[in-house]
Amino acid sequence: MRLRLALGVALIAAGVGAAVVVYRPSQRSASCEAMLADRQFADAAEACSREFEARREGALAAAAAMAWLGAGEPDQAWKWANLPEGRDLVRARRVRGVVLKLRGDVEGAQRELKWALSEALETSQHGEASRAAHALAGLQWEHGEYSAAWKTLDLSIDEAKRARDGSALALAELARGDVLRTLGDARGATEYFRRALEDSAAWPNDQLYALLKVGLSERDRGAFALARKHFEKALDIAGSSGNRRHVSGLRVDLAETYALAGEADAAERLLAEVDPSMQREWIVLSLRARIALLRNDAxxxxxxxxxxxxxxxxxxxxxxxxxxxxxxxxxxxxxxxxxxxxxxxxxxxxxxxxxxxxxxxxxxxxxxxxxxxxxxxxxxxxxxxxxxxxxxxxxxxxxxxxxxxxxxxxxxxxxxxxxxxxxxxxSSWWVPPQSSPAPDPRDILVLHEAEGRLWIGRRVENVVRWIDAGPLQQLDPLLNGFLAAPENAETAEQLGRMLWTTGGLHQSAVPLFVAASGRLRGLPLAALRVDGRYWVELRPIARLPTLTPPGDDPPHFGGAPVVAGDPRGDLPGARKEVEWVAARVGAHPLLGEAVTRKAVLSARGSALLHLATHAEISLEGTRLVLADGDLSAQEILRHRPFARVVVLAACASAAGRDAAGSDSLTTAFLRAGSGAVLGTLRTVPDEAAQQLVRAFYEEGGANDPVGALARAQARVEAYQPVSVWSAFTISMGNHMER
The missing domain is CATH 1.25.40 (Serine Threonine Protein Phosphatase 5, Tetratricopeptide repeat)
Incomplete structure (x- = not known):
């Protein structure tokens, strides 16, 4: 969608309109500037050109340049933008910058826009400064310079407020939304789009573009009814437009929304109203193909x-x-x-x-x-x-x-x-695609969602098989019931027996490695049952984030153990835990103010990294709470602290913002190069966590984390709730020595 709006972005960058050009023919103005303000670009271009020939004023030449650009004639815009002088040159060089951008001359575009911005600031032309900054930010955004674009938009917003220019303010807010949307911040993007919607109430053209952006955001998250509501409002505003192609573009967006929602008839009706000149464009043809598929017409x-x-x-x-x-x-x-x-x-x-x-x-x-x-x-x-x-x-x-x-x-x-x-x-996990699976000695079970069905895969001694376990819709009550209450023996037995027998599993001391996709990654596997016995009593279980085979040349984990906890003095149980673990593994305990970001990030290649602290999950991501600030999962990926065994004695350290846990702290440490990570799928009481962690180390967790967790869980299940001990899980990277 960002690519389809390229022309509209260029027009906005010039300050001459939004993605769809709107004017009101019944209110045509005699003055070329009034026509330009009314978005009557073609008429304004002719009028401004005539008025310039009669009066030879630089402001009219700059207005003509703006109008020709808005009318989709960049060559004519360039011609007129070379005529003004003095204060009028600011506006003209802004147009020249946009034309150069359209021609692919990025360096030239930057030069023109920076000059226009600097001169506008120098001469206190606040509205022009806002629009020049907006155009420059758009160029930075398109080339991945997101931080620079954000700072430039700060300036655009400040200048728009000084000029009391609500239209320029709305455009800058829309651009901020575009930056955040590109970076994956859907919530932040939508917030800025909605601000622009409020600030553009007096400018129909800007309002239309804001409605389009909010509609796209709603569609992104699958809220098709809300998306349709905003697209339809935009179409209402565009109803008086003289540019059928731009109105058709909105109809295409609305048709795509209906098609994504499976409403073929409504989508087809909208496409029938699209301008004939667009009927052979790829987006319209692909939408018609999607509609045909909805009707099973291959x-x-x-x-x-x-x-x-x-x-x-x-x-x-x-x-x-x-x-x-x-x-x-x-x-x-x-x-x-x-x-x-x-x-x-x-x-x-x-x-x-x-x-x-x-x-x-x-x-x-x-x-x-x-x-x-x-x-x-x-x-x-x-x-x-x-x-x-x-x-x-x-x-x-x-x-x-x-x-x-x-x-x-x-x-x-x-x-x-x-x-x-x-x-x-x-990423050390990346391997080129193989024509056939590489050798892998592990016994692996895969739980995979695909097209509404559950598939169970098994690989033993490099022999692979897959079994279709049926529609997920039929299994949903069982899956949801188990996720909500793993202590429910009946649900755990039904689901556990189905997965165990379908996967062809058997009791063994050999670890079972389980990989799962989507929400299946969050299953507390240890609590599943077969014939009244927990899975973890039948086999040690480890999770695999990927199916990449173990590396042939694992890194050296020879560093001293790092054991740290209670960074803010509010976890007395964690302090005792750290002292006990440090004494057991021969490490110096790091407590209170010593539990710093530097101390954790310096643990590269350690035999053990044990952290007993708070973990937090919010809209901003997952992070560990340390004495001198938070350590986010993103920072772990960037600085790459790793150890042979990482123990995250923190609540929900194996959970993330999505069911797959793709941004969890556990995943971050594995991707940083760690061999095995002990984490938790949900919040657990401090005392219970300390009991299990102690049992884990007593069972040899520093050397055999997979087997030790199974033995520790078997020990504590007699006196701990199932939902507590089953929340602990071992996840394996592909760097663990065997």
């Missing part, structure tokens, strides 16, 4: 897709066209063509992720679709190794897909984004 969908010019499709959306093509071939009965199309879609997704990570949760969720489609096709026809490879790539993608921070704090959002970008480029 032949028509393929015809529409065949008309799409690949060069016309923005790079970030080519995967979606490939995915739709695969769906159409599948519906047509051509499995081979479908699988090839989905493979192409996955390659396009991974190319995008590796070159420029996405920080937006809704984008990541949508990009999962080709993985699920290809997996389902391969698994259903017995191509088990190929299906395993698809899940391996998906889990890796999910693990690297760290959600952006949420709020309106640009620094947190930037920190999250920079962490993700660094991890995609440097």
């Amino acid at each position: 032949e028509l969908a393929l015809r529409h897709l065949a008309q799409i010019d690949p060069e016309q499709v923005p790079e970030g959306l080519r995967w979606e066209v490939s995915f739709l093509r695969g769906r159409a071939w599948w519906l047509d009965g051509n499995r081979r063509e479908a699988e090839e199309a989905w493979q192409q879609a996955i390659q396009e997704v991974e190319k995008l992720s590796a070159s420029e990570p996405e920080y937006q949760g809704w984008v990541l969720a949508r990009r999962r679709k080709p993985y699920d489609a290809l997996f389902s096709s391969l698994a259903s026809r017995g191509e088990f190794s190929g299906a395993w490879e698809v899940v391996a790539r998906l889990l890796l993608s999910e693990s690297l897909a760290f959600k952006g921070a949420e709020g309106t704090d640009i620094q947190r959002a930037l920190a999250a984004a920079e962490s993700l970008k660094a991890q995609w480029k440097q």
Whole structure:
């Protein structure tokens, strides 16, 4: 969507309008400036040109340049922007900067816009300064300079307030929303879009663009009814527009919203009203293909897709066209063509992720679709190794897909984004796609959601098999009941027996490694039952965030143990725990003010890192509370402290803001290079946590964390509630010595 709004962004950057041009023909003004203010760009361009020829005033030449740009004639705009002098030159050079941006001359655009901004500030032209800053910020945003864009928008907002220019203020707020949306902060973006909606009430054109942005935000999170409401309001405002193409663009957005909600008839009615000049554009053709698929008409969908010019499709959306093509071939009965199309879609997704990570949760969720489609096709026809490879790539993608921070704090959002970008480029988990699974000696169980069904995979001695366990909708009562009350013996038995027998599991002292996708990652596996016995009594269990095989050359974990806790003096139980653990492993205990960020971040290559402190989950992300400030999961990824065994004796340290726990503290330490991490899925009482941690170390947790946790849980289950001891879990990286 960001790419489809490129022209509108350019117009806004020039200060001549929003994404959709609106004017009121019944109120046409004689003055060219009045026409320009009314967004009558074509008429204003002609009028301003005539008036300049008659009066030779620089202000009229600058106005003509603005009008020609608004009318979609950048060459004419450039011609007129070279005529003004003096104060009028500020406005003209702003137009020149936007024209150069449209021509791809980034350096020239920056030069013009910076000059216009500097001169406007020098001459106290506050409104012009606001718009020049806004245009410059747009250029910075488009080139990934998010922090610089944010600072420039600070200036734009300040100057708009000095000028008492509500339109300029609304545009700057919309741009701030764009920056936050790009960084994955949907909540913060929506807040700024709503502010712009309020501030633009007196300017219909700006109001329209704000409505469009809020509608897109609502659609991103699946609130289709709210999205339609805002798009329809925007269409009402655009009803008097003389530019059918721009009105058609809004109809396309509304049609896409209906199609995503599965309402084919409404979507088709809207597309029928789209301007004929747009009917062969890729977005309209792909929407028609989606509608045909909703009606199970594969032949028509393929015809529409065949008309799409690949060069016309923005790079970030080519995967979606490939995915739709695969769906159409599948519906047509051509499995081979479908699988090839989905493979192409996955390659396009991974190319995008590796070159420029996405920080937006809704984008990541949508990009999962080709993985699920290809997996389902391969698994259903017995191509088990190929299906395993698809899940391996998906889990890796999910693990690297760290959600952006949420709020309106640009620094947190930037920190999250920079962490993700660094991890995609440097992650020790990344391996090139394999034609077949690499050797892996572990006994692995996979619980995988795909296209509304639960699949159970098992790999033993490099032999892979998959079993379709049925629709998730039928299993939902069982899954939700167990997640809500793991102590319910009946629910734990029903779910545990189904997974145990379907997976072909058996009692053994050999650890069972479990990987799961989506919300299944949050299951307290140890509390599942078979014939009245807990799973953890039958086998030691460890979680795998990915299916990447163990590395052949694990790092050296020879550093001294680091044991720290009670950083703020409010956890007396944690203080006793730290003293006990430190004495047991021969470490110096770090307590109170000594539990600093530096102390934790310096634990690189330690044999053990034990932290007994508060952990917090909020809209901004997950973090550990330390004496001199919080340590976020993003900072752990950036600075990469790691140890052979990490013990996070903190509440919900294995949980994140989503069901997958992709941004949990446990995941962060694993991705930093740790071998094994002990964490908790939910909040647990301090005394119970200390009992289990002590049992963990007494059972050999520093050397055998997987087996030690199983033995510790078996010890304490006689006197602790199931919901407490089963919350503890061991997650394994691929750097653990065996």
